[in-house]
Amino acid sequence: MTIKMKVLANDGISKSGIKALEKGGFEVITTKVAQEQVANYINEHKVSVILVRSATKVRKDIIDNCPSLKIIGRGGVGMDNIDVDYAREKGLHVINTPASSSESVAELVFAHLFTGVRFLQDSNRNMPLEGDTNFDGLKKAYANGIELRGKTLGIIGFGRIGQSVAKMALGLGMKVIAADKFVDNAEVKVDFYNGQFINVEFITEPMEDVFKHADFITLHVPAQEGYVIGKDEFLQMKDGVGIVNCARGGVIDEVALIEALDSEKVLFAGLDVFENEPTPEIQILMHPKISLTPHIGAATLEAQDRIGTELAEQVISLLKAEKV
Numbered sequence: 605m606t607i608k609m610k611v612l613a614n615d616g617i618s619k620s621g622i623k624a625l626e627k628g629g630f631e632v633i634t635t636k637v638a639q640e641q642v643a644n645y646i647n648e649h650k651v652s653v654i655l656v657r658s659a660t661k662v663r664k665d666i667i668d669n670c671p672s673l674k675i676i677g678r679g680g681v682g683m684d685n686i687d688v689d690y691a692r693e694k695g696l697h698v699i700n701t702p703a704s705s706s707e708s709v710a711e712l713v714f715a716h717l718f719t720g721v722r723f724l725q726d727s728n729r730n731m732p733l734e735g736d737t738n739f740d741g742l743k744k745a746y747a748n749g750i751e752l753r754g755k756t757l758g759i760i761g762f763g764r765i766g767q768s769v770a771k772m773a774l775g776l777g778m779k780v781i782a783a784d785k786f787v788d789n790a791e792v793k794v795d796f797y798n799g800q801f802i803n804v805e806f807i808t809e810p811m812e813d814v815f816k817h818a819d820f821i822t823l824h825v826p827a828q829e830g831y832v833i834g835k836d837e838f839l840q841m842k843d844g845v846g847i848v849n850c851a852r853g854g855v856i857d858e859v860a861l862i863e864a865l866d867s868e869k870v871l872f873a874g875l876d877v878f879e880n881e882p883t884p885e886i887q888i889l890m891h892p893k894i895s896l897t898p899h900i901g902a903a904t905l906e907a908q909d910r911i912g913t914e915l916a917e918q919v920i921s922l923l924k925a926e927k928v
């Protein structure tokens with residue numbers, strides 16, 4: 605009898621990913637194992653591959669105590685929930701799917717931008733009931749919307765997602781400026797649904813210039829030590845700027861953000877990620893000027909399909925030689 609290698613997809617995986625892995629001769633387990641039970645489960649079931657999104661952490665304890673493990677796979681980009689260097693030192697393969705979700709995250713950025721400039725996060729909560737006479741004042745406030753067209757979008761972090769955001773912004777008639785620690789210039793291919801495209805050359809600018817000139821700022825940097833935007837950075841921005849963070853909680857100082865919103869320095873914020881996940885601080889949750897999503901940047905059917913298939917392809921190719 606052939607013994608199939610086991611893949612534990614602890615944060616779920618698309619049907620296409622399961623199908624591809626099964627076709628490749630793997631058994632796929634989609635049971636959600638509690639974090640503290642993951643190591644035991646891997647050992648009990650002799651799991652060879654653990655696939656995670658952002659919820660399950662794969663730290664030193666699992667890496668040290670699970671000898672059957674050969675691959676740690678992250679369905680997504682940021683690997684801050686995995687001790688990557690340590691795992692690689694111990695001879696494990698660590699893989700991710702860096703390009704599969706860029707367009708989906710970029711689209712969510714615009715969902716937050718459109719929400720912020722037309723106050724949707726607040727009007728969704730405040731539509732009047734029959735006989736409500738107090739709504740007129742609010743309606744007047746909601747009537748002060750802003751168009752994105754013609755405005756300047758500042759992109760901090762000009763990698764894959766930052767560049768996807770840039771091309772969508774150009775399509776909307778926005779001006780785009782960008783800052784990146786390491787990318788000096790980039791040629792972004794803006795493609796249209798009819799197959800036509802144009803290439804647009806970008807030269808990145810110093811971060812202070814982006815803060816100074818942007819009407820809206822969106823962050824696309826990885827998790828890192830220290831805030832990228834804190835009190836000092838808010839002070840450098842235009843009054844009434846809009847901020848979007850679909851990158852990582854912890855790259856914006858949330859206390860400074862609340863202060864900036866309350867003082868009207870910042871007009872609105874759109875947040876997909878939080879310093880405290882999955883349960884953001886109450887001041888963030890209840891703020892009328894913040895549009896909230898629960899870390900769903902990559903959560904589209906299309907992105908998850910690409911992620912599942914790409915993970916399956918990598919697992920199959922890495923373990924092909926070792927299968928029994």
Ligand SMILES: NC(=O)C1=CN([C@@H]2O[C@H](COP(=O)(O)OP(=O)(O)OC[C@H]3O[C@@H](n4cnc5c(N)ncnc54)[C@H](OP(=O)(O)O)[C@@H]3O)[C@@H](O)[C@H]2O)C=CC1
Nearest residue numbers: 681682761763764765784785786824825826850851901902
């Ligand atoms: N909300 C969601 O669901 C999702 C969130 N993400 C987040 O988005 C992040 C970006 O993804 P992606 O665009 O694919 O990554 P990339 O690596 O392609 O781009 C990130 C860019 O930001 C640069 N950078 C790092 N730190 C700074 C800084 N302090 N200031 C300016 N630039 C900086 C990086 O430089 P260098 O590479 O040299 O460090 C790199 O060029 C991921 O790391 C992840 O955390 C990703 C997918 C989904």
Ligand SMILES: O=C(O)C(=O)CO
Nearest residue numbers: 657658680681682902
């Ligand atoms: O891919 C990422 O980094 C995400 O945050 C989505 O899971």
